[in-house]
Amino acid sequence: xxxxxxxxxxxxxxxxxxxxxxxxxxxxxxxxxxxxxxxxxxxxxxxxxxxxxxxxxxxxxxxxxxxxxxxxxxxxxxxxxxxxxxxxxxxxxxxxxxxxxxxxxxxxxxxxxxxxxxxxxxxxxxxxxxxxxxxxxxxxxxxxxxxxxxxxxxxx
Amino acid sequence: xxxxxxxxxxxxxxxxxxxxxxxxxxxxxxxxxxxxxxxxxxxxxxxxxxxxxxxxxxxxxxxxxxxxxxxxxxxxxxxxxxxxxxxxxxxxxxxxxxxxxxxxxxxxxxxxxxxxxxxxxxxxxxxxxxxxxxxxxxxxxxxxxxxxxxxxxxxxxxxxxxxxxxxxxxxxxxxxxxxxxxxxxxxxxxxxxxxxxxxxxxxxxxxxxxxxxxxxxxxxxxxxxxxxxxxxxxxxxxxxxxxxxxxxxxxxxxxxxxxxxxxxxxxxxxxxxxxxxxxxxxxxx
Numbered sequence: 001x002x003x004x005x006x007x008x009x010x011x012x013x014x015x016x017x018x019x020x021x022x023x024x025x026x027x028x029x030x031x032x033x034x035x036x037x038x039x040x041x042x043x044x045x046x047x048x049x050x051x052x053x054x055x056x057x058x059x060x061x062x063x064x065x066x067x068x069x070x071x072x073x074x075x076x077x078x079x080x081x082x083x084x085x086x087x088x089x090x091x092x093x094x095x096x097x098x099x100x101x102x103x104x105x106x107x108x109x110x111x112x113x114x115x116x117x118x119x120x121x122x123x124x125x126x127x128x129x130x131x132x133x134x135x136x137x138x139x140x141x142x143x144x145x146x147x148x149x150x151x152x153x154x155x156x
Numbered sequence: 157x158x159x160x161x162x163x164x165x166x167x168x169x170x171x172x173x174x175x176x177x178x179x180x181x182x183x184x185x186x187x188x189x190x191x192x193x194x195x196x197x198x199x200x201x202x203x204x205x206x207x208x209x210x211x212x213x214x215x216x217x218x219x220x221x222x223x224x225x226x227x228x229x230x231x232x233x234x235x236x237x238x239x240x241x242x243x244x245x246x247x248x249x250x251x252x253x254x255x256x257x258x259x260x261x262x263x264x265x266x267x268x269x270x271x272x273x274x275x276x277x278x279x280x281x282x283x284x285x286x287x288x289x290x291x292x293x294x295x296x297x298x299x300x301x302x303x304x305x306x307x308x309x310x311x312x313x314x315x316x317x318x319x320x321x322x323x324x325x326x327x328x329x330x331x332x333x334x335x336x337x338x339x340x341x342x343x344x345x346x347x348x349x350x351x352x353x354x355x356x357x358x359x360x361x362x363x364x365x366x367x368x369x370x371x372x373x374x375x376x377x378x379x380x381x382x383x384x385x386x387x388x389x390x391x392x393x394x395x396x397x398x399x400x401x402x403x404x405x406x407x408x409x410x411x412x413x414x415x416x417x418x419x420x421x422x423x424x425x426x427x428x429x430x431x432x433x434x435x436x437x438x439x440x441x
Contacts, residue, residue: 002182002184002186003187004182004304005191006190006195006196008309010196010309010310011313012196014257014309014310017206018257019251020203021260022257024207025256025358026252027253030233032222039219089380108170
């Protein structure tokens with residue numbers, strides 16, 4: 001149990017050991033621990049952020065779904081309206097066409113009637129002249145009695 | 157060590173075991189011409205082993221998938237970090253490596269105590285015997301911390317650091333004030349100087365002597381247990397003494413596991429505490 005030069009040697013050895021331990025053990029391991037701590041913190045932050053983003057995305061999806069549904073409903077109602085309109089238009093057009101056809105038919109009928117009447121009238125006037133010739137026994141000068149004949153045909 | 161008649165003498169056996177392999181035997185209580193080779197070699201080997209392991213771990217440091225060895229080392233570093241955080245007022249670059257060195261190195265040196273007391277010395281005697289050395293003068297003490305030089309050397313380093321930290325944190329005048337006015341105030345300056353000087357000197361001394369005493373005593377108990385069957389021939393008594401020796405050895409070994417760890421831990425914690433106190437400025441109190 002003596003103090004010897006070994007003391008100095010051990011002091012030196014201890015100093016060197018501290019340096020070596022710092023270089024090869026303390027330093028690298030602390031680095032790793034710090035980095036891991038940082039990584040874990042980053043991971044947790046990222047997870048948090050991811051959750052938030054998911055929440056936002058879910059909200060967005062919900063909104064868009066709602067909007068899409070609304071649009072679909074709108075489109076359907078518009079389509080129904082349009083269909084009603086088309087049906088109405090078709091109905092109106094049909095009615096119009098029918099009316100038009102009816103009017104044309106009536107006009108034609110009237111034309112026919114007046115034409116027939118005209119023919120009849122002329123036939124009646126010539127018949128009347130022939131009858132009158134027969135009754136009178138002489139030729140009637142159509143020109144001299146044109147006025148009277150026209151009055152007659154107008155009466156018929 | 158039953159091969160020689162001298163070894164059967166308990167006193168000689170123990171004395172032989174307590175003698176270092178040295179350049180020469182010390183002639184006085186402080187003889188600086190002597191170098192204990194075994195102390196230096198074993199402490200250096202153990203230090204080298206620690207650094208080798210550390211390098212090995214360092215080669216494959218992984219952030220996500222640490223090896224078992226790396227995890228163990230990380231636990232150790234975290235453990236030391238915790239101790240420091242609890243005590244040290246300011247962040248400091250030196251205290252971490254210092255504390256880790258103290259713990260690992262002292263623990264490694266202490267752990268040499270767990271080897272059977274005769275194993276390495278017998279091997280060494282055998283090897284040197286091949287070269288014609290006299291076995292009675294072949295000495296080997298394998299536990300560096302059972303040597304006063306080692307423990308006081310470590311304590312001396314801590315003491316120097318205590319002074320350095322005190323100067324750094326308090327300044328020379330602040331440190332002087334500590335001597336003058338601590339612990340009894342300004343009316344007891346002479347008493348204060350004596351008290352504080354004793355206090356400061358007691359720190360490294362107690363640090364070194366505690367470790368030395370515990371390990372030396374532990375080693376001695378192992379030697380005493382080994383004495384039970386020392387030089388015994390085959391006899392009826394051996395059936396009682398041999399199992400007893402095994403049992404006692406096992407019991408002391410288990411207990412000593414606790415002691416060597418605890419002593420390494422205490423050395424580290426006290427180093428941190430002393431330096432933490434030295435690093436504290438007046439406003440930290």
